[in-house]
Amino acid sequence: MIAPLSLTILPDEVGTIYIPATIESNSTIQSVAFGASSIKCKVVHQEIEEIKMTEDIFHELKIPYTNNTQIFLHDDTLYLGPLVGIFTAGFSESTIRPIGERSLFFAKLLAAEKAVGAFVFIFGAQHIDWEKGIIQGFFYHKYGWEQIEVPFPNVIYDRLPNRRTESLRSLQKIKQRLNDEYLIPWFNPGFFNKWEIHQILKSEHQVSDFLPETHKNPSFSLIEQMLAKYHHVYLKPANGSLGLGIYQILYSREDEAYYCRYRDDKDVNRLQKFSTLEALINTLFQKRRLDTYIVQQGITLIRLNHKSVDFRVHTNKDQNGNWQVSVIAAKISGRGSVTTHLNNGGVVRTVDEIFQDSSECQRITKSLEDTVLTLSEVIDTKQEGNIGEIGFDIGIDKNGKVWLFEANSKPGRSIFAHPKLKKYDTLSNQLSLKYAVHLTEKTIKNPQDVYK
Incomplete structure (x- = not known):
């Protein structure tokens, strides 16, 4: 570029x-x-x-x-x-906040266009005029948001907000039509399925060692076996995100009881005790199907002030289509929380705030970077479509071993609220647009490499 x-x-x-x-x-x-x-x-x-x-x-x-x-x-x-369209949903009637609470995120993303050399807008299904081949796109500049008529874009960045919206048949048809009939490439075209990603990585020897033992559609006996082996396990929705719907189950040999830590429907962290695993499952999964969950080995993570610490690491493709690490953040679990997610009371820190010894900080950083770059390459090779960014939830246990908990194709941005991480917010936004430039050039000069 x-x-x-x-x-x-x-x-x-x-x-x-x-x-x-x-x-x-x-x-x-x-x-x-x-x-x-x-x-x-x-x-x-x-x-x-x-x-x-x-x-x-x-x-x-x-x-x-x-x-x-x-x-x-x-x-x-x-x-x-290039002309880059960002496809999303959830538009409002407001001219000040046309995409509601996400308007600030999109404003930051669009503000990176000048440094990259691109024209970037957001749009939804209702803004497309198929007969005229134009889109009423929302652009952001120093005077605020403005809706301007533009031609169909060179590339489309998929930022649909959630799995439910993504699964709507009407939106799937629009994505397919723009891709198939108009030959406009998309990047980040879908949310990852936890189980599918696990299966992909499990089959690759260079990354399989990062994976906790994981099974789908768990039975009582399987959960019992894993509790006997690891002392605690996690039940996670196979298609979940943001740490929602996760349960940590622990077995205490001392009082021969089962404990479950989770966040309830009122956003309160709960810890409940049960005499049997069957009682636990029957009580907490009355409204949930266990066959939509995965069970995962519990890991004893490194701790700070008696609280678990894990890491959110983002990778992005750059202007050459190569993966690079755009940010590493440490997350400390909230009091009584099953995860380190901010909406569960977690706290974000920089890596050097956790590891104050500089040599240890460098060693941990290098280990995390090497791990996620290898993971990014494998996922990119095995998944369909053009992937431009991935967010990884990574843990390090008390013995220093690195573990992958989740990989997300549309990672959240809450870690960038930390003052020392805001510059990486700008970096990751610029990298997303630089990859859009790379994909545009590839589509123009070597379309056979894009439409395989």
Whole structure:
């Protein structure tokens, strides 16, 4: 990816675009394209390192405003942009917060466009005009949110908010139509299934050792066997997220009783005692189907002030399509909490706040980075679609062994509220858009590598 070039408008000419003389083409450039729009034009080379275009081209291509832009050359066409559409749901009528509580997240993401050299907007199913081939997209700039008509984008970043919305047939049809009929590539096109990811990783020798023993559709006898072996286990929804619906079951040999730690429907951390495992399951799973859960080996994690510590690590693909670590955060469990999630009372810390010895901090950081980069490569190779980011929940036990608890294709952003981690919020947003640039160039020049 080259450095983005500034784009300006020339009001007094027509049908002409000026590009730097340093941009060389193997053939005569005859057209300019933006998103799905393209027109014939005259191309003139200039000594200045910027893009200038006449006003008629600017409007006909439906470029929303002047901005920094990447350029790609292929055959006889000059491609500007890219135009990146972020597909989501949950829009409101508000012009100040068009996507409700997530408006701030999207504003931060869209604010990264200038540094990357892209035009980025959010849209939903209701904003597509199929007959005209246009989208009424929401853009964010210094004056706030603005809805602007643009052509179909070069790539689409899937940010549907949850599994329930993602499973809606109407949205699935839209995604399929944009991908199949309009050949627009998507990245991060779906939530991961915990069991499927576990099976993928279990079959790969270089990462299988990171996995706790895990089984789906657990029976009473299986849970009993795992409790005898590990003293505590976790029951997790196979398609859960945000730490919701997780139960920790412990067996006490001293009082021959079973204990269950969980968060109830009123968001209160609970610890209940039962005389038998059957009583525990029958009481707590009256409204839940055990066959939609997985049972996972309990790990005795490292602790700080008698509280468990695990790590959230994000990886992103960069402008070359390579994986890199974008942030590492430590999470400390809340009082009586079954997980370290913030909504369960957990607290975020930086790694150096947990490990104050610099050599130990570097060793732990290196171990986490090596682990998640290897995991990212394996998941990327085995999963369908274009994956641009992954969030990992990683644990380290008291013996220093690294364990993978979960991998998420749409990781939450709550860790970035920590003051020392805000710069990594910007980094991960920029990397998401840089990957969109990479995917655009790949689609233009080597579409066979995208549509396999």
